[in-house]
Amino acid sequence: MNQSRRKVLQRAGTAGALAAAGVLRPQDLLAAGWNKDAFSAKTLADALKNIGAAGAGDSKDIVIEAPQIAENGAVVPVEVTSNLPDTKSIVVLVEKNPFPLVAKFDFLEGATPFVKVNVKMGESSNVRVLAEAGGKYYSAVKEVKVTIGGCGG
Amino acid sequence: MADPMKIRAVLKGDTVDVRVLMNHPMETGQRKDGGGNLIPLHFIQEITVRLNGKAVIESQISQAVSRNPVFSFRVKGAKAGDKLQISWLDNKGDRNSTEAVIG
Amino acid sequence: MRLARLSTAAAALASVGAIALAQDTKKEIEKYQRMISEASPVELFELEGEALWKKKQGPKNASLEQCDLGLGASVLKGAYAHLPRYFGDADRVMDLEARLLHCMITLQGRTRDEATQRVFGNEDKLSEMEYLSAYVAGQSRGVKMAPGLAHPKEQAAFELGRKTFFYRAGAWDFSCASCHGEEGKRIRMQELPLLFKPEFARPVVATWPAYRVSNSQFKTMQWRLNNCYQQMRYPEPNYASDITVALTLFLTATGEGEPYRGPGTKR
Numbered sequence: 001m002n003q004s005r006r007k008v009l010q011r012a013g014t015a016g017a018l019a020a021a022g023v024l025r026p027q028d029l030l031a032a033g034w035n036k037d038a039f040s041a042k043t044l045a046d047a048l049k050n051i052g053a054a055g056a057g058d059s060k061d062i063v064i065e066a067p068q069i070a071e072n073g074a075v076v077p078v079e080v081t082s083n084l085p086d087t088k089s090i091v092v093l094v095e096k097n098p099f100p101l102v103a104k105f106d107f108l109e110g111a112t113p114f115v116k117v118n119v120k121m122g123e124s125s126n127v128r129v130l131a132e133a134g135g136k137y138y139s140a141v142k143e144v145k146v147t148i149g150g151c152g153g
Numbered sequence: 154m155a156d157p158m159k160i161r162a163v164l165k166g167d168t169v170d171v172r173v174l175m176n177h178p179m180e181t182g183q184r185k186d187g188g189g190n191l192i193p194l195h196f197i198q199e200i201t202v203r204l205n206g207k208a209v210i211e212s213q214i215s216q217a218v219s220r221n222p223v224f225s226f227r228v229k230g231a232k233a234g235d236k237l238q239i240s241w242l243d244n245k246g247d248r249n250s251t252e253a254v255i256g
Numbered sequence: 257m258r259l260a261r262l263s264t265a266a267a268a269l270a271s272v273g274a275i276a277l278a279q280d281t282k283k284e285i286e287k288y289q290r291m292i293s294e295a296s297p298v299e300l301f302e303l304e305g306e307a308l309w310k311k312k313q314g315p316k317n318a319s320l321e322q323c324d325l326g327l328g329a330s331v332l333k334g335a336y337a338h339l340p341r342y343f344g345d346a347d348r349v350m351d352l353e354a355r356l357l358h359c360m361i362t363l364q365g366r367t368r369d370e371a372t373q374r375v376f377g378n379e380d381k382l383s384e385m386e387y388l389s390a391y392v393a394g395q396s397r398g399v400k401m402a403p404g405l406a407h408p409k410e411q412a413a414f415e416l417g418r419k420t421f422f423y424r425a426g427a428w429d430f431s432c433a434s435c436h437g438e439e440g441k442r443i444r445m446q447e448l449p450l451l452f453k454p455e456f457a458r459p460v461v462a463t464w465p466a467y468r469v470s471n472s473q474f475k476t477m478q479w480r481l482n483n484c485y486q487q488m489r490y491p492e493p494n495y496a497s498d499i500t501v502a503l504t505l506f507l508t509a510t511g512e513g514e515p516y517r518g519p520g521t522k523r
Contacts, residue, residue: 068287105210174296
């Protein structure tokens with residue numbers, strides 16, 4: 001995320017004022033905090049690079065609770081706990097999704113590094129989770145198989 | 154009328170277990186309607202969790218989060234009577250938020 | 257498309273019918289089912305349903321709040337768990353949807369045609385019946401399923417439901433039992449519960465109506481039966497007809513005693 005842009009937003013006040021001042025383009029107005037490059041990345045490697053997490057080492061202190069088999073890929077519950085001290089954020093990716101980056105959670109003062117989110121999976125894939133702690137990124141992975149149940153009804 | 158949003162906040166010691174339910178289509182832009190036309194991308198991009206007005210969790214999500222998203226969080230240092238507020242902003246500029254008093 | 261899917265289903269059923277899922281596969285699927293239930297948007301539909309329950313509608317400009325769902329006018333707690341049951345004012349056994357329809361007609365002055373114009377909704381917008389079903393069912397959380405079985409008409413409905421469950425007809429000579437009548441059957445990765453046995457009926461009756469994650473739609477028992485009939489290549493039953501109520505009574509009675517878990521969340 002562009003730090004100088006965020007600072008401008010915090011100082012300037014309303015989005016309308018910012019647009020009028022020519023600081024924001026119309027398409028930026030409402031998504032200034034959303035990392036478009038990272039979310040548009042089509043490969044795991046690019047997504048990791050865009051959030052600054054390329055080369056993250058494995059960690060057993062990141063616990064992923066997710067079903068091994070999902071009856072449907074539309075809703076796959078993923079629960080993440082980071083036991084790494086000083087965890088500042090958790091990132092969830094689905095490696096084989098068209099756009100692997102699914103969510104980033106930043107924990108400001110007072111929040112426990114824990115989250116549960118329902119994700120869409122296009123096919124069986126690794127769910128990759130990153131945790132940013134002590135200024136570095138760490139990684140963990142869990143495979144989820146996506147099946148289709150039932151008779152279509 | 155804004156779509157309903159619901160927070161369940163359960164205090165366990167000094168940590169609140171928060172579960173928030175949101176109504177949102179989270180369209181990926183890949184789905185087709187009955188006439189074969191692509192339904193445009195429409196999804197929540199940012200979520201903020203505030204305790205007594207102060208942001209404690211900030212989140213950016215993609216269209217790959219499930220329709221009608223449900224999230225669970227944990228917030229430390231909370232006590233009964235504190236206010237928990239959760240708000241979202243989507244790619245069309247629509248917003249929604251709801252509040253709960255921690256019981 | 258549907259024809260191809262159904263014939264594949266029938267072929268799949270015939271060929272893998274007797275092969276149950278491996279134990280660990282089954283456990284993982286149960287974990288999935290549990291996790292999606294814990295993170296479900298159904299309570300939002302209950303909130304919408306509550307608003308509709310209280311909304312003044314129809315020529316009589318009345319809400320549904322005075323509706324008697326079997327435990328007295330306006331009593332919601334536990335009412336769903338005691339359905340289907342006989343209602344003297346209609347001289348009929350009714351399930352939840354039949355009774356809601358009755359109240360829409362009698363309390364609100366609406367016509368059957370208008371009230372049933374859109375009974376099955378979609379992912380963008382549930383139907384009024386679906387929202388109301390979510391709300392009313394939610395008020396029975398924790399209450400043991402106990403449909404009416406004492407009145408002669410309730411007993412007759414139970415018998416009709418039981419007979420219908422096993423009655424083969426339609427273009428493919430299917431009955432409910434064709435899919436739900438033999439232990440260990442499945443279609444693709446979904447196990448088909450043996451619905452005429454209490455042990456298998458109980459978790460089913462305790463979790464309908466339900467949100468379907470595969471299409472993000474909230475579905476009621478009337479829809480479930482209607483869809484089963486379509487799958488079996490039968491004509492669709494009329495909404496809230498005697499035969500659908502009878503089947504629901506048979507299924508609910510088979511699963512009686514199970515504490516209702518609230519509107520479910522399923523694949």
